Amino acid sequence: MALRLTIEGLVYGGSGIGRAPNGKVVFVPYTVPGEVCTVEVTEDKRDFSKARLLSIDEPSPVRVEPFCPLFTECGGCHLQHLPYEAQLEWKTKIFQETIARATDLELVPQAIPAENATGYRAKATFHVEDGKVGFFRASSHSVVELEECPLLMPSINKTLKEIKESLPEAVHTIDVAVDVDTDKTTAIFYTEDAGCKLDIPHSTVLKGYEVRVKRRFQRGRGRLLYRRGETDCSYTVEGVRLLYSASVFFQVNPAMNRRLVQKVVEAVGKDVTVVDAFCGVGNFSLPVAKKGCRVEGFDIDGVAIEYAKRAAGLNSIEVAVFFPLDVERGKVLEKIAPSVVVLDPPRGGCRGLATEVAERAVERVVYVSCNPSTLGRDLKEFLERGYRVVSSTLVDMFPQTHHVESITVLTL
Template sequence: MGKNKKRKVPVDLDQELELSFTGFTNSGEGVGRVEGFAVFVPYTIPGDRGRVRIKEVKKNFARGELVDLLEEGPGRIEPVCPVYGYCGGCQLQHVDYKRQLELKTQLVKDAITRIGGFPADLVREIKGAAKIWNYRNRGQFPLAHNGSNQIGFFKAGSHQLVPIENCFLQHEKINQLLEVARSYLSRLKGNNLKHLVFKVSPETEKTMAVFVTQNENFPEGEEFALFLREQVPDLASIVQNINPKPYGPVLGRKSRVIWGEESLEDKMNDLEFSVSAESFTQVNPEQTKILYKEALEAAGLTGKETVIDAYCGIGTITLLLARQAKMVYGIEFIPEAIEDARENAEKNRIGNVDFVVGKVEEVLPRMAAKEIRTEVIVVDPPRKGCEPEVLQAMAEMGPERIVYVSCNPATLARDLKLLAGQGYEPKYVQPVDMFPQTHHVETVVLMSKIEKQA
């Protein structure tokens, strides 16, 4: 086709057509093709054939909804949750777990080959989860105040509330807190309460409740807190978090303790951790142990190395690395998380760590400019991956190994390709399933510095 010749889009809005699904995307949608033109349809998988209505048409792809399933692809099962398909939380409940793992492995392979340009056989067998339900240690539930107060999840890609009674992915103690909170909702006045966030430590069995409000004025919080405490004996902490922003992250930067402890006490392996309301922690504690073991093995430490743990959160990976390294620097931009990290180092009597508050894309270039020597850099960025400045600074610092922990195969593969252009090569790619029933997949990659020929 000539360069300037526009390709005709072969589907129309609201058109109904039959499609065979052959692919699966990074956002959990099946892919069918019309004359080679991709149509993405949620809740379909490769092997399905179905009748589809086109809902959105773009230059290079269209998106449709499944109207009628005509043939079932391998691994299809009945979803267990009554709001599956309405609430935006799960994308793969209609697929058995074996097939979920195959699809996720393929997602990683597709990204590594198509975006990264690396061979597929770098990708190792995925580490599946033993517990595929009730694994989440954190639940974030939005509220709606339309006449009556309701709690649930937002419908995928919207701010429309889908009320729920419980969630099959949440730990039992979080569902218990949700049930108790629901029974109180009719007593709440006004619409200041935007979200309820519940956290649990399965190890210590303690729980935390966070009332996320639009502004500070929430006098009812005291009475609501008293009610929760009476009904849920293992509740250890109740915090009000203020987030005036209508969109974006659920939690704001300002919190006050309404009752109990400032942080949630948690444990992993033989380490103890304090987790404050605002801090990030991995949501699947059992699989986190496997993920961190992989990251640690990839780091290949002997006790002599200086290591950087970028995007360190409350310092979980940092402290594990520190026990096998000479010195570890953690970098994280949430000050409360760094406070937790410092407290956690002290609590576990680990002295060979230093934590820096700041954006990795600003701190790492400064470290590179100071010619700080480091043998290993671990990065665990959010879904958007590393900023180009971070990749550039890593290449300048020239560690022997870069361990990349990622929750998004597409940005991972993009960043690996850039690192490969800077003298690094991927040794292996290890997917870990941290999020059964969803399309999300975590991956650990070991990148090694290519030795220059003399």
């Protein structure tokens, strides 16, 4: 069914929002507020519909030509049709509206723009299908073939070109990470074939790789089949050398991660006891410990914890200790009474832990979030127990996409 409607705003996820003649809300990706569009409804729910854009009948003067020929086909970007400044303005507005809906708070965040609107990603997962190597199509598991991606650091694009030439059919997924300190790359190739042979000729950029046996779409790392060269990476931030690999969580935008870490270090302060509840490889814990805080870091990923421990040793930081733990089940605060808790959960947020932290009346909470919806939900747990927000910052880690990274500092 085709409809003509006016786009009134953007929502989290990047879609434009308009209204059908019967008043029902309609979400339309790749549109700009103010535009009059003809759309086709693709999903009709009780309270809203989703639609695809058929034509832009009255384009917004703000609209720009996307720089990537695969925009709208590839699922990676959502906002290339907006100039960068407008993307950040809309992300700020979406953040404010989402938090206000959940909590009644009217936050006015400081928005830190990205240093680079392209070429910023230090990590990528490529999928392989029928000889094509690329990213998933929007809302699908079929592969859009890539020559290169403008959001990736040039060394990843170079690695992609090189490995495509010697890739055996049995590989279904490839994780590539940049060693930020040297600009070399490392890769993990996943296959279901335990006899898979991979022989990548000398590369100027790929310094090492692993081949792992894992089913397509299966969670986890799979079984290591073989490793060639050096597969650990390093990244120096606030004078601390962090260690990681292509198989652990690591912030994808190293330039903006520096800003994020600075903000967290500043918010935590000096000489306090800190719990870093989703610490990964110690991205916040180690710079915070270097400033003189005692830190206990927890993460469900034992491999990330091993990297954090090794980096603590490498940097001679003795006041940070790390433990593998599911913090949503582990009762982290039963044995420790920190004055600050840093929370940096995955997209689903951390409602259970947020409640525990608030009930224990921890003096200060630094909540780093990549999803304003779950942040709003979790903030309620704190506000209902007497906390107030002392600062709110957006750090734009993901230009051209809808993702919104924020830091909210709360105190009792």
